[in-house]
Amino acid sequence: MTFALKPDVSLTPTEHGTVLLDERRGRYFQLNPTGTLVLRTLLDGATAHQAAELLSERYGITREQAATDVAALLENLRKRKLAGR
Known part of the structure; x- marks a missing residue:
């Protein structure tokens, strides 16, 4: 399954990461x-x-920890209704 943000969410890079704006x-x-x-x-x-x-690989953490972190981010984006799937 391909990950996607909702159509009304825009991305803006910042010097500290990225801001996602739910325009709706x-x-x-x-x-x-x-x-x-x-x-x-x-x-x-x-x-x-x-x-x-x-x-x-990038941050030298275990794969298990990395998988947990990715899953937490995905869940957070879905919970905030920023992710489409």
């Missing part, structure tokens, strides 16, 4: 650089597993 609700959500890396990887078509692999 007028709410925003800030991602740090690590969250930005995961989000960009998923938006480029990678699976959650592949994003976790990249996170593990």
